[in-house]
Amino acid sequence: MSVRRLAKEQPASFAFSKATKAKADWWISKYPETRRASAVIPILWLVQKQEGWVSEPAIRAIGDLLGMPYIRVLEVATFYTMFQLEPVGTAALIQVCGTTPCMLRGAGDLMKVCEKKIGPKDTLSKDGKFTWQEVECLGACANAPMAQINDYYFEDLTPETIGQIIDDFAAGKAPQPGSRVGRNSSEPEGGALTLTDPKLYDGSAAQPIRKLPNSDPVPA
Known part of the structure; x- marks a missing residue:
């Protein structure tokens, strides 16, 4: 450290x-x-x-x-590195994950966009709106490359999408966090491939409960 x-x-x-x-x-x-x-x-x-x-x-x-x-x-x-000891951007603090899965998926290109649009990392932008940092694993490896912006995760990023996100924050907008390819949580791109039957999790296939004498309820 x-x-x-x-x-x-x-x-x-x-x-x-x-x-x-x-x-x-x-x-x-x-x-x-x-x-x-x-x-x-x-x-x-x-x-x-x-x-x-x-x-x-x-x-x-x-x-x-x-x-x-x-x-x-x-x-x-x-x-604790989560505490910022210098002023950061008023619009966005962008923390780009630079650990191996994100790097293999293009995190370096995201950082180039941040440097071009904002300036050197760990430095407040000239307009005071942005700071960007390279950080260690943020735990969203399945959706690499990703960045934490302020309090939220932005995942499945590309140079184009991170550039648009920066432009939106600069314009006073509030970009929607989450995956940029529409995936839910960490499921595969294109949608889940397993556990797709709603009966597995909506309760409709649950077994009825029967109660034995002097005992707690048990599945039938």
Whole structure:
């Protein structure tokens, strides 16, 4: 893992929004008072959802909220790569999977499109709308190549479709996540080849239940 540091330029302050604070309090309530620090990961995530990234003033605010030394919050924020330590695009954070299955299916070409349209990876675009990154496996290998954009997976991508997605975000649209070839979940392209009989899963073929004396119901 590469060294992760806080951004050189930091905001002067941070404040929890009303909604973020309410949700943070909800997370804190799930733990004993002496274990408030256990809520640090979900609260870091809430802060990132509010601001788009995790700043140094935010880390201090979380430490104060949870009664944690600031360095302990910093340790968590810098360890988990899901936390962005620098400002990211306001329209889209594009994380392109660069692990073997996606690379074999053309992830490198997706990255070329991102670099052409957005700029260097791990760098905020000039208009402030986009950031793109190369990341490790996101667990959607069957639908390679794919990318996580903001909170959602976009799968079965091509250079053309990733380019259109970027253009749509730039125009203020909300592209539909999921497969770009119309497949459902990780089924084969063109549709499922097995378990296609609805009776196998809609309950119509279920056996009737009979009850034995002094026993739990069992299938007939």
